[in-house]
Amino acid sequence: MPELPDVEHFRLVIQATSLHKRIASVSIRRKEILDGVSAPRLKKTLQGNRFEETGRHAKFLFVKLERGGWLVLHFGMTGYPKYYRDEGDEPEHARFVVDFKNGHHLALSLQRLLGRVGLTEDPAEFVEAQGLGPDAASLDLDAFRDILGCARGTIKGLFLNQSRIGGLGNVYGDEVLFQAGVHPKATPRDLDDDVVRNLHRALKRVLKKAVDVKADPEKMPRTWLTPARGAGNACPRSCGPLERISVSGRNGWWCPRCQARGKP
DNA sequence: AGTACCACCTGACGGC
DNA sequence: TGCCGTCAGGTGGTAC
Numbered sequence: 001m002p003e004l005p006d007v008e009h010f011r012l013v014i015q016a017t018s019l020h021k022r023i024a025s026v027s028i029r030r031k032e033i034l035d036g037v038s039a040p041r042l043k044k045t046l047q048g049n050r051f052e053e054t055g056r057h058a059k060f061l062f063v064k065l066e067r068g069g070w071l072v073l074h075f076g077m078t079g080y081p082k083y084y085r086d087e088g089d090e091p092e093h094a095r096f097v098v099d100f101k102n103g104h105h106l107a108l109s110l111q112r113l114l115g116r117v118g119l120t121e122d123p124a125e126f127v128e129a130q131g132l133g134p135d136a137a138s139l140d141l142d143a144f145r146d147i148l149g150c151a152r153g154t155i156k157g158l159f160l161n162q163s164r165i166g167g168l169g170n171v172y173g174d175e176v177l178f179q180a181g182v183h184p185k186a187t188p189r190d191l192d193d194d195v196v197r198n199l200h201r202a203l204k205r206v207l208k209k210a211v212d213v214k215a216d217p218e219k220m221p222r223t224w225l226t227p228a229r230g231a232g233n234a235c236p237r238s239c240g241p242l243e244r245i246s247v248s249g250r251n252g253w254w255c256p257r258c259q260a261r262g263k264p
Numbered sequence: 265a266g267t268a269c270c271a272c273c274t275g276a277c278g279g280c
Numbered sequence: 281t282g283c284c285g286t287c288a289g290g291t292g293g294t295a296c
Binding site: 002171 | 287288289290291
């Protein structure tokens, strides 16, 4: 699930539970998830250390270490962190577990092993090296307009491209397009400025609200597309059935009646 | 530069 | 019940 709102929620969870506690030990269950760091080096770096603060850019979560540097977490398609006290509460598919001296634990659950754990000296440096675009949640209208103005291809493809805008994925990309009434295959540079403004407003509104409800589809407004995704479901505006559409290699959901703006 | 397609993994689900 | 194909909200590489 993890797109920007999910990762922001995870950040707040870690912020609220895992800071300023001495790390006793670290368990790395599957080394495939390590990105650019060996298991011994990661363990050595974390043991005896403490988490001091959190940060996020797009779908990457950063946790600052007391002795310098940052832990980098990426959640892939199925990942989430869990903080717990009793060993029995360890999540299924825990691939990376931090044991604090107070006896509590922070685990990274990754069912499909598509997430990543690494280290960086500096998040800004990491973002640069990774080639990530600006964070979608802090993109102002002018920057958004510039990005759309020089983009080729489809608007949905642009939303999915992390090097242009960071943080949107398949679900929230669809949601923003739905709320702005824009066709997934619209050509960004051809959109009228009032449509671009609508898209930008929808982007900000969707991300803020999704973070507010902890990215839980059941708590999202009934007028949203996200809780209605799926075969046989109707458009939340009651205008007909939702349809599938493949853009940039991803299967999305949309309403052909509501999303006519920029239709190619 | 974009896009299509495959790959990486595991698990859930529907059809037969 | 069991097997099998398909699909899943992530990214990355390759070929075009």
